[in-house]
Amino acid sequence: MYAQASAKIELPSYVQSPAPVSEGPTTPVTFFSSGAEIYAQGEKAGALYQVEFGAVRIYRLLADGRRQISAFHMAGETFGFEADATHHFFAEAINATGVRVFRTPSGTDMSRQLLPLALKGLTRAQEHLLVLGRQNAIERVAAFLVEMSERQGGLRQVELPMSRNDIGDYLGLTIETVSRVFTRLKEKGVIRLLNLRSIEILKRDTLLAMGE
Amino acid sequence: MYAQASAKIELPSYVQSPAPVSEGPTTPVTFFSSGAEIYAQGEKAGALYQVEFGAVRIYRLLADGRRQISAFHMAGETFGFEADATHHFFAEAINATGVRVFRTPSGTDMSRQLLPLALKGLTRAQEHLLVLGRQNAIERVAAFLVEMSERQGGLRQVELPMSRNDIGDYLGLTIETVSRVFTRLKEKGVIRLLNLRSIEILKRDTLLAMGE
DNA sequence: CGCAGTTTTGACGAAGTTCAAGCACAGTGG
DNA sequence: CCACTGTGCTTGAACTTCGTCAAAACTGCG
Secondary structure, X not given: OOOOOOOOOOOOOOOOXXXXXXXXXXXXEEEEOOOOEEEOOXXXXXXXXXXXXXXXXXEEEOOOOOEEEEEEEEOOOEEOOOOOOEOOOEXXXXXXXXXXXXXXXXXXXXXXXXXXXXXXXXXXXXXXXXHHHHOOHHHHHHHHHHHHHHHOOOOOEEEOOOOHHHHHHHHOOOHHHHHHHHHHHHHOOOEEEEEOOEEEEOOHHHHHHHHO | OOOOOOOOOXXXXXOOOOOOOOOOOOOOXXXXXXXXXXXXXXXXXXXXXXXXXXXXXXXXXXOOOOEEEEEEEEOOOEEOOOOOOEOOOEEEEOOOEXXXXXXXXXXXXXXXXXXXXXXXXXXXXXXXXXXXXHOOHHHHHHHHHXXXXXXXXXXXXXXXXXXXXXXXXXXXXXXXXXXXHHHXXXXXXXXXXXXXXXXXXXXXXXXXXXXX
């Protein structure tokens, strides 16, 4: 069930109780409203962030404003680790979002916990490179919908917490192209739009084949 | 100086003595000839590979043969670590290449050594996402040349160990487009081709501005 | 109910791909 | 030593896909 209106904060059905990154006294949850910056490129890094509910976009900008979203993070996922002491990307809340911030005491060795997360992120980024480098618009959107579906437990109904603009900037497409592809997929009977932010997958196999 | 013909194996000028990943008795160097497979997607992972000389391409394929190279690895660099027990990519020698293979004894915790490598790789992959998602052909090639130059110590002369085909598959372009962009950069006096595999950067600032 | 922002749709143009041909260079053998 | 051949690179012309610009339609919210 999709949480409707009982609370001020949107709680999509795919929210799970994530395993905390570290033990000990529970870190309080920090709230970010839609569009709020969590950290900026160039800022000093050091903390770890775990999404409690909501969604986060990680992105970079070119001087003229072009934006590339390199990842979305949903409930349960951890982000914010960097190769050096500086953030190389921006992190923003897409919607009202709750995040647990873990300030790791300097001198603590977190590599055992961090390595699997970093490797998971690396694999995802490399797979996304294939999408951006070698797939066309339909294939990209299909791959995206499959990815979102799988990250939400493989359900027919998929919630898209982000705007068409975000999807475009994630897939290296314009919002118009994203919109046109959605229309084409609807016409082909592959998906159905329940509302702007949630779709239903009608032909999973076709979608999978398109996204490779 | 570029090693000419004294040995059978090409030893580009930018070969450095890499720091070994692990201590102890020196692991022997395994040789791969041009195009030889180091590992394949789907194979069991577990070893670490450090390039001694030569160059390696990491890539993925789509069912119809489209290829995306996600990374090149040059002398001194380590690759081969994965998020799970399986390789998700192919690794091939671009030229005659020497690789030290470290079979990590099961039960050994390498996370302290691996984490910085994984994070470095993650940052590079994410930066490459920006190139593939949001930059046009000239910007991609410019960014590539700058990257190669910096990885070789920022010299004016840059050796390209890979073919135009490899460059295309790394930048998400066809070989024809890569070639045309090289021609344009020559016409603008930004670069000069010494031979097919080595270029000289004449206007570094212009190239940097183009690649952002 | 009406407004603002987002999404969709349409017409057009530019960038890059495809297909095809020609060129350059290294290696081979006469 | 030079022609021959193969491979990789460059160039050209036609075509396709996606981006741009503009306008209309829709959604959600006050």
